[in-house]
Amino acid sequence: NEIPLVAQIICICDHYDILAGEISGERRMGHQHALNELEKGRRKIFSSELLDKAIPILEVWGPRNISWMRDVKNVHAFFISDPFDSLSQETEGDQEKQEDSSEKTFSPRQWTLARISSDFSFMENAEPICTLAKSSVCENFFDIVEDSGVRDTQKSLSKLKDGQSVTFSLPSKQGTTLELIFIRQKYGYEILYRGVNEAPLFTRKYSLFYQHFRKTPEAELLLDQKAIVKDVNERAVELLGFPRQGLIKKELEGLFSPFLSKAQLFSFRQFMTIVNEDIWSEEFSMVNGCGESYAVQVTLERLLGIENHQLTYLCRLRDITARKKMEQEMFHRDHALQLIVHNISGLTGEFFFRSLLQQLATITKAGIVMVGELTDEGSGIQPISFQQQNEFRDKEKYYLADCPCRKIIQDGEIFLSERVQETFPLDQFLHEEKIESYWGLPLRSQNGSIIGVLVAMNDKEIIRSKSIQAIVKVLQSLAGSELARMQTARILKENEQQLESQNRDLIRMNQLKSDMIAVTSHDLKSPLAAIIGYANLLEEYFPTMEEEKKIHYIKRIEEEGQKQLTFINKLLDLYRIESGTIDLEFKPKRLDLLIRDCIATREHVAGAKNITIELTIEGVPSPVLLDQVRMDQVFSNLLSNAVKFSPPHKNIDVRYNQEKNEINVEICDRGKGINEEEIVNIFDRYYMGRTNFDVRPEGSGLGLYIVKNIITLHGGKVSARNRKNGGSCFMVQIPVKNNEQNNE
Structure with a gap:
């Protein structure tokens, strides 16, 4: 009965198509089989009435093509008959006359x-x-x-x-x-x-309307042009409290006028006389025939499209007593909420929560109320505001285990009117305060996640009517919004501090970058100028120049070119480190021998300043996995810096200590050391010391940055410190990895 007629007909056509087969010679063979199968579905799949209409049509059209039957217009033409339902209280003679006339008309x-x-x-x-x-x-x-x-x-x-x-x-x-x-x-x-026939179209529409009128759960009355009741449905009889025959032929104005105000009665009479308006609706209280008082909404509607008929109006009645009661409760609730909003408006933070808790304690008669924030990744509660017996007190953070707040976080709102201590026997606070009733609500952020709790508890029963529940829901929402605002403000402040720190770092890095660009331009231009100068001298005076000078100029050109190549290689290493494309080739090598080679290559430079590099070895040196080229680059850089910043006639100490799991290398010079304020920055990109130098040192500020990244890629650490008696020390720690560990 719930399936529309058109859908049923299309379903029959689909069944027939499947059962009869494709439209061909076989279609005619399967035609009778399909009709027989449809008959088997009578009263199981399809109603008998529908099959009685469908099968005669399928007998004619089945062997051809029944796709036209799926057209809604054709469905109406074939299958929808014209129902004739009587709407008024005619006599049997009137009905016989109507039947006679229909035989002549249709x-x-x-x-x-x-x-x-x-x-x-x-x-x-x-x-x-x-x-x-x-x-x-x-x-x-x-x-x-x-x-x-x-x-x-x-x-x-x-x-x-x-x-x-x-x-x-x-x-x-x-x-x-x-x-x-x-x-x-x-x-x-x-x-x-x-x-x-044209008449059945009206009859059909009228019949469907009347069927709805009789079956609708809403109370309805049918009225004529003078608003006299012609028919009522069962719900209207029940609501008005009068028998059916007592309502029929009764004037609607006489039925409602004792309960209408003068303005409502005037609007009703105006509606009856002015044709331009189609609907009249009012709400009022009335007493039915059984003496019961209730609120009702009455809607009077003109029946359009049924002109020149005895039915002109449809009157619909709706019992709105429950709605009016709810509206009254909402009025009182809104009044209470206005007082709450007035008391807490303009407040934020702790003052806001204190005022809110005072309102909560007043309406629930709770002795203890609290707003708490969820902390420690959801394992603890930090009370923001805590009121006990009308006094605000400080309460320390507590953890959720074995307390009601844990259940609030897990399940949402909870209310226990009794046996709270029995439910949570391990909560010491509940036992100390002899808590018997508990009401807890979760506080949520805008994305729905729980960020805190709102709690009311008492040694007696807490008041929790529907009206109070609604008000507490509002308090819950307000508390959640304020707590979320506080957390957001806290995060914004932390972010602001972080941004300020990052901004300072960016300013410093920008200055370092500017300095690096200046140094870079100088370090690239100076060797080129020297190379060009020596080349011009050789070109101009080569035939007459002494052999010793020729060799000297050529060596200078080579040295300046090597400087430029070294600097360019540092820039390339910087790019590889920044882009993550630097590759290390790990092979078993003895680091102590590599350091000896680095010292040997720097001895002639150190000797020019009468500086001695002393190497001390502790432990048992053995091969470890490392990238020889990159590690050579590390210690060459550290030794070059030590020679560069050491005064003449001083020693450089290199201590090598290999233990089972770690190698420690320390390179110490006896220069002026590093400014304590700058020591934390010396491994930064582009950084060069700005103080404690008589002459600005050559360099790009990239060497130590590259050193740090190479050591980090080896799984080690590099650091720096100042010596007590002057000078600085650079410490390198590298984990010992043999070939077996690398394979693992």
């Missing part, structure tokens, strides 16, 4: 088959269709059709191909409307026809 509704040729001449069954059209027997079909529709109909029929169909509704020359379905055949056309 044409037959069954379908009849006729055949015509391609030139529209009748070939079979001409007499029945001519009789239906109230015409004498004719030879040509279009002799019975109104001339105005002949041309368009012929044009449409000429476009049909074999097996195709089209539906028409055509007036005859005598004024009778015919419902026609043409099916194109090789010899001409088959025609399915029947008479069409």
